Amino acid sequence: xxxxxxxxxxxxxxxxxxxxxxxxxxxxxxxxxxxxxxxxxxxxxxxxxxxxxxxxxxxxxxxxxxxxxxxxxxxxxxxxxxxxxxxxxxxxxxxxxxxxxxxxxxxxxxxxxxxxxxxxxxxxxxxxxxxxxxxxxxxxxxxxxxxxxxxxxxxxxxxxxxxxxxxxxxxxxxxxxxxxxxxxxxxxxxxxxxxxxxxxxxxxxxxxxxxxxxxxxxxxxxxxxxxxxxxxxxxxxxxxxxxxxxxxxxxxxxxxxxxxxxxxxxxxxxxxxxxxxxxxxxxxxxxxxxxxxxxxxxxxxxxxxxxxxxxxxxxxxxxxxxxxxxxxxxxxxxxxxxxxxxxxxxxxxxxxxxxxxxxxxxxxxxxxxxxxxxxxxxxxxxxxxxxxxxxxxxxxxxxxxxxxxxxxxxxxxxxxxxxxxxxxxxxxxxxxxxxxxxxxxxxxx
Numbered sequence: 058x059x060x061x062x063x064x065x066x067x068x069x070x071x072x073x074x075x076x077x078x079x080x081x082x083x084x085x086x087x088x089x090x091x092x093x094x095x096x097x098x099x100x101x102x103x104x105x106x107x108x109x110x111x112x113x114x115x116x117x118x119x120x121x122x123x124x125x126x127x128x129x130x131x132x133x134x135x136x137x138x139x140x141x142x143x144x145x146x147x148x149x150x151x152x153x154x155x156x157x158x159x160x161x162x163x164x165x166x167x168x169x170x171x172x173x174x175x176x177x178x179x180x181x182x183x184x185x186x187x188x189x190x191x192x193x194x195x196x197x198x199x200x201x202x203x204x205x206x207x208x209x210x211x212x213x214x215x216x217x218x219x220x221x222x223x224x225x226x227x228x229x230x231x232x233x234x235x236x237x238x239x240x241x242x243x244x245x246x247x248x249x250x251x252x253x254x255x256x257x258x259x260x261x262x263x264x265x266x267x268x269x270x271x272x273x274x275x276x277x278x279x280x281x282x283x284x285x286x287x288x289x290x291x292x293x294x295x296x297x298x299x300x301x302x303x304x305x306x307x308x309x310x311x312x313x314x315x316x317x318x319x320x321x322x323x324x325x326x327x328x329x330x331x332x333x334x335x336x337x338x339x340x341x342x343x344x345x346x347x348x349x350x351x352x353x354x355x356x357x358x359x360x361x362x363x364x365x366x367x368x369x370x371x372x373x374x375x376x377x378x379x380x381x382x383x384x385x386x387x388x389x390x391x392x393x394x395x396x397x398x399x400x401x402x403x404x405x406x407x408x409x410x411x412x413x414x415x416x417x418x419x420x421x422x423x424x425x426x427x428x429x430x431x432x433x434x435x436x437x438x439x440x441x442x443x444x445x446x447x448x449x450x451x452x453x454x455x456x457x458x459x460x461x462x463x464x465x466x467x468x469x470x471x472x473x474x475x476x477x478x479x480x481x482x483x484x485x486x487x488x489x490x491x492x493x494x495x496x497x498x499x500x501x502x
Contacts, residue, residue: 126363171380181251190273192244208264221249309337339372
């Protein structure tokens with residue numbers, strides 16, 4: 058009997074070398090070529106990556122005339138004739154050769170499963186680097202400060218943006234004109250240094266400074282290395298002697314109380330705690346495999362979302378119709394997290410805040426949907442008191458940026474609401490399971 062016919066869809070927007078690397082990994086999958094279709098939906102890229110992909114004989118390129126966000130995947134998800142399964146792979150994700158077999162086996166074993174979710178790991182592996190110095194207070198700052206980190210290189214390659222700032226780090230701060238951004242550590246801090254899987258990594262270089270000359274120490278798995286740190290930033294080398302390990306990006310998605318979606322296992326070291334198959338609340342659009350029956354029943358992405366929460370919306374719709382989702386640990390995918398839209402950016406926050414409220418208005422029980430909107434407004438009012446009213450009353454300059462951003466997200470939600478409510482009525486009328494069977498999946502924040 059021939060192997061099932063599968064289509065894997067990659068959405069590309071200015072993916073550069075990452076999308077080419079993604080496709081190269083798909084071409085090396087252990088699956089018969091005549092039963093595997095690789096489709097790249099190009100979302101009006103301007104970096105030439107679409108031209109590079111068009112040259113690859115195994116790739117079918119589908120062009121979108123404009124950037125319509127993540128729902129542009131729909132261009133390759135509606136024509137399902139002749140297919141058994143359809144999968145999504147992010148353009149900044151890289152599959153292992155045996156990726157498909159366990160996902161197909163999980164779906165073939167149970168026709169109530171609408172999606173099989175792989176183990177999604179961060180693209181890099183990591184080595185722990187501990188930093189220590191006697192903490193102190195700086196005039197005008199109520200934090201206990203240690204060292205100031207403004208650069209990280211691994212074997213002479215810049216890796217500051219890929220590092221994991223675990224325990225003991227304060228939020229990133231803007232550098233002076235012409236200087237890089239930086240972070241202060243507390244007295245002791247843990248830095249997860251990224252290294253390429255399978256490649257040797259020998260030395261990390263840190264660009265360190267302090268408010269005054271101090272002596273600290275670094276430890277990356279060997280002995281503590283004493284370091285002299287001055288007020289002027291300087292580079293310090295430390296050998297990477299510790300064990301490398303993987304870090305989880307997503308092992309199925311969760312519903313958080315209050316109506317948030319989240320990555321199960323996010324940023325946890327992968328120590329075997331997710332090595333067993335398990336039913337999960339939802340799937341992640343960075344990597345997933347669907348049976349065609351699920352897509353025919355549930356439909357495709359809601360194009361109003363543009364990016365973020367479109368996968369949670371589609372997964373919720375499927376749960377309301379009785380579908381289940383299963384996590385399959387033997388299928389592994391590595392992901393460069395938030396490579397296209399930087400997590401924490403204003404763009405990220407706008408769509409996350411807006412789309413969460415839209416997703417709930419469309420799918421959730423009335424109390425959850427209206428309560429989330431009300432709490433959003435109350436929280437915004439609290440930020441307005443903190444950032445605008447109190448500074449003005451004290452004669453200081455207000456900082457209205459966060460409040461303006463949240464009001465912009467809420468205004469976007471209100472603009473979409475008139476078109477969402479008819480969909481809500483239709484979906485609620487067709488719902489096959491009780492609300493409690495869906496919201497009962499919610500986990501604490």
